[in-house]
Amino acid sequence: MAFDKMKLRDIEVWDGNFAAAQALRQCQVDVVSAYPITPSTAIVEGYAKFKSDNFVEGEFIMVESEHAAMSGCIGAAAAGGRVATATSSQGLALMSETLYQASGMRLPIVLNLVNRALASPLNVNGDHSDMYMVRDSGWIQFDAFNPQEAYDLNFIAFKVSEDHDIRLPAIVNQDGFMTSHTAQGVATMDDDTAFGFVGTYKPMNDMLDFEHPVTHGVQTEEDWHFEHKARQHNDLMTKAGPKIDEVFADFKKLTGRKYSQVETYDMEDADVAVFCLGTSVETAREVAKEMRTRGIKAGVVGLRVIRPFPFAQVQATLKDVKAVAVLDRSSPNGAAGAMFNEVTTAMYSAENSPLISGYIYGLGGRDLTKVHLVDLYNELDTNVKAGKVTTPLQQFIGVRGPKLAYL
Amino acid sequence: MSEMKKIKNLKEFSTSADRFEGANLLCPGCAHSIIVREVLNATNDDLVLAASTGCLEVCTAVYPYTSWDASWIHIGFENGSTAVAGAETMYKALKTKGRLKQPDRTPKFVAFGGDGASYDIGFQWISGCMERNHDMMYVVLDNEVYANTGGQRSSSTPIGSSATTTPAGSISYGEKINKKDMMGIMGAHHIPYAAQVAPNKWKDMVKKIQKGFATEGAVFINAVSPCTTEWKFDPKDTMHIADLATDTLVFPLYEIIDGRQYNITYRPKNVVPVEEYLAAQGRFKHLFKDQYKYLIKEWQERVDENWAYLQRREEAKV
Numbered sequence: 054m055a056f057d058k059m060k061l062r063d064i065e066v067w068d069g070n071f072a073a074a075q076a077l078r079q080c081q082v083d084v085v086s087a088y089p090i091t092p093s094t095a096i097v098e099g100y101a102k103f104k105s106d107n108f109v110e111g112e113f114i115m116v117e118s119e120h121a122a123m124s125g126c127i128g129a130a131a132a133g134g135r136v137a138t139a140t141s142s143q144g145l146a147l148m149s150e151t152l153y154q155a156s157g158m159r160l161p162i163v164l165n166l167v168n169r170a171l172a173s174p175l176n177v178n179g180d181h182s183d184m185y186m187v188r189d190s191g192w193i194q195f196d197a198f199n200p201q202e203a204y205d206l207n208f209i210a211f212k213v214s215e216d217h218d219i220r221l222p223a224i225v226n227q228d229g230f231m232t233s234h235t236a237q238g239v240a241t242m243d244d245d246t247a248f249g250f251v252g253t254y255k256p257m258n259d260m261l262d263f264e265h266p267v268t269h270g271v272q273t274e275e276d277w278h279f280e281h282k283a284r285q286h287n288d289l290m291t292k293a294g295p296k297i298d299e300v301f302a303d304f305k306k307l308t309g310r311k312y313s314q315v316e317t318y319d320m321e322d323a324d325v326a327v328f329c330l331g332t333s334v335e336t337a338r339e340v341a342k343e344m345r346t347r348g349i350k351a352g353v354v355g356l357r358v359i360r361p362f363p364f365a366q367v368q369a370t371l372k373d374v375k376a377v378a379v380l381d382r383s384s385p386n387g388a389a390g391a392m393f394n395e396v397t398t399a400m401y402s403a404e405n406s407p408l409i410s411g412y413i414y415g416l417g418g419r420d421l422t423k424v425h426l427v428d429l430y431n432e433l434d435t436n437v438k439a440g441k442v443t444t445p446l447q448q449f450i451g452v453r454g455p456k457l458a459y460l
Numbered sequence: 461m462s463e464m465k466k467i468k469n470l471k472e473f474s475t476s477a478d479r480f481e482g483a484n485l486l487c488p489g490c491a492h493s494i495i496v497r498e499v500l501n502a503t504n505d506d507l508v509l510a511a512s513t514g515c516l517e518v519c520t521a522v523y524p525y526t527s528w529d530a531s532w533i534h535i536g537f538e539n540g541s542t543a544v545a546g547a548e549t550m551y552k553a554l555k556t557k558g559r560l561k562q563p564d565r566t567p568k569f570v571a572f573g574g575d576g577a578s579y580d581i582g583f584q585w586i587s588g589c590m591e592r593n594h595d596m597m598y599v600v601l602d603n604e605v606y607a608n609t610g611g612q613r614s615s616s617t618p619i620g621s622s623a624t625t626t627p628a629g630s631i632s633y634g635e636k637i638n639k640k641d642m643m644g645i646m647g648a649h650h651i652p653y654a655a656q657v658a659p660n661k662w663k664d665m666v667k668k669i670q671k672g673f674a675t676e677g678a679v680f681i682n683a684v685s686p687c688t689t690e691w692k693f694d695p696k697d698t699m700h701i702a703d704l705a706t707d708t709l710v711f712p713l714y715e716i717i718d719g720r721q722y723n724i725t726y727r728p729k730n731v732v733p734v735e736e737y738l739a740a741q742g743r744f745k746h747l748f749k750d751q752y753k754y755l756i757k758e759w760q761e762r763v764d765e766n767w768a769y770l771q772r773r774e775e776a777k778v
């Protein structure tokens with residue numbers, strides 16, 4: 054039975070989860086292997102409904118755990134077709150073993166990761182501790198700041214991931230609830246245009262090609278393991294970035310929507326900048342505009358591509374800035390913030406480095422308010438005037454009790 | 461069209477097309493390779509294979525070599541079943557979408573795992589695959605121990621066996637817990653076909669494997685795999701030990717259809733006392749000390765009781 058196409062309005066009102074589900078439908082994914090978990094559940098529920106209503110021709114299996122979900126994705130991808138899943142938090146933690154296996158086996162898979170705090174204490178709301186937990190897993194990682202981007206980045210992720218020069222799985226992050234459950238206007242593509250962008254899956258080393266049997270997931274020890282890992286890292290460092298830029302350019306040509314590995318807002322002449330991820334980018338953009346009316350040249354940097362980390366682009370973006378605050382929505386548990394470390398490392402070797410200070414915020418879905426950001430920009434302004442970081446390098450913002458600051 | 465091999469004799473069977481090469485790193489006398497060949501040689505159809513981490517996996521796919529002349533995948537210790545289930549799901553998807561490269565083929569999907577990978581760490585994954593009734597076969601290479609990592613007990617290790625984590629000692633007879641009834645558990649999934657097989661009874665095994673391949677839906681096979689290294693017997697005696705396993709009824713050969721109908725497929729003409737099976741293996745050596753001899757008697761009682769139970773199930777047809 055042929056599947057039905059869906060007629061969409063030019064602008065639909067979708068939350069991030071439904072936007073991602075629609076993108077999976079339009080990409081005509083061959084196998085979705087998934088397990089539900091808040092707040093990503095609605096992605097697979099949406100997809101299941103599409104399947105029940107004959108809008109999906111591919112197979113959809115609800116398995117018994119997130120580990121099995123990704124295991125099924127790996128088997129399906131090795132068999133030779135387009136594969137996707139979705140998860141959050143504890144689910145990602147459970148499947149983390151298989152994330153390394155998927156990337157090490159060079160299998161293109163798209164994982165929608167709806168960011169949520171890691172227990173304990175148990176918490177269903179958004180922070181970035183799950184995203185950071187798998188940052189070294191060899192997956193390409195994109196970050197969507199709103200439902201539109203959650204939709205768009207899925208198409209981009211498939212196209213990058215499945216490219217025969219790349220062959221690495223990709224995560225599309227979006228903030229739990231803040232993006233996943235907040236409906237906004239989403240500019241859509243019609244089904245044919247959308248599928249045309251990603252195209253029919255082109256298999257490589259597919260197990261279902263019986264004329265060319267392949268062995269997937271071999272054993273290597275000290276004799277070959279290093280070379281395999283080095284090659285994977287090399288492809289992330291040298292090939293994935295240019296490919297992402299190429300696909301961003303193709304996507305802009307098709308839709309007019311422009312993406313960059315490092316997104317900048319009011320950064321042309323900025324003296325002070327907030328560097329952050331997810332929905333905080335949009336909050337910071339509003340505050341930056343307000344700060345400018347108060348005479349502070351404020352800007353915002355949002356990281357679109359977390360892996361491979363766009364080292365050179367971050368350097369270029371921050372080279373003329375005088376003070377930067379790097380925001381981490383995850384408890385570093387005994388170290389400087391994860392993103393703080395990434396940015397300071399990039400700027401340490403740059404010709405000009407701004408004054409960099411780190412902030413820990415929003416754990417377990419705690420709001421980042423405009424007032425927080427006003428204070429933060431003022432601190433940066435103070436740093437600029439003093440010519441040095443006048444605050445501790447790591448401050449917690451928005452947490453109850455006495456002020457927490459370290460380093 | 462699906463094609464089952466016609467096999468007349470052991471010589472013909474053992475020399476038929478190899479999709480599992482003799483070039484592998486398994487111990488001399490290991491039953492794993494014999495079982496794998498018996499499974500693979502039962503069909504001429506294309507194969508999509510998986511192995512969970514374990515002896516079979518580490519001995520057959522050491523880069524840049526492979527012993528497999530068929531599509532093969534290994535992911536981890538617990539998920540060989542789901543790897544094949546994922547591939548089978550992709551096969552269905554591409555068939556529906558008309559994108560199979562060789563649409564006339566009728567591939568068989570088979571996952572192999574040791575008892576550690578199956579009875580223990582991969583138990584949930586297998587249960588999921590059986591419950592969803594993927595068109596696949598899961599084969600346990602049951603050597604009743606974590607052999608690849610040097611002989612630790614699994615939930616398949618039988619009472620009285622000395623394993624490295626349940627060693628026999630001055631105050632211990634080794635493993636204290638009875639072997640998990642995996643066949644019963646798989647039967648309770650009401651899958652279309654489950655069978656216990658042994659490499660020495662190759663005709664019985666091929667019949668069951670071919671029945672499994674002809675079955676639409678999930679198939680579970682538990683194959684006894686005598687382990688020369690951990691059971692501690694001479695590598696030349698593998699088949700002798702397997703004969704003792706089946707003829708003492710320690711490993712009765714039977715099948716379960718749709719989780720209900722039990723069929724016993726081998727009734728030894730002369731049932732051998734369990735004591736002979738235990739005496740032939742170093743892992744049970746300590747049971748022959750005076751203080752543990754009562755365990756041998758208990759062993760025989762357990763085996764008799766299980767055999768009686770299987771016969772009752774067979775007769776009752778429920």
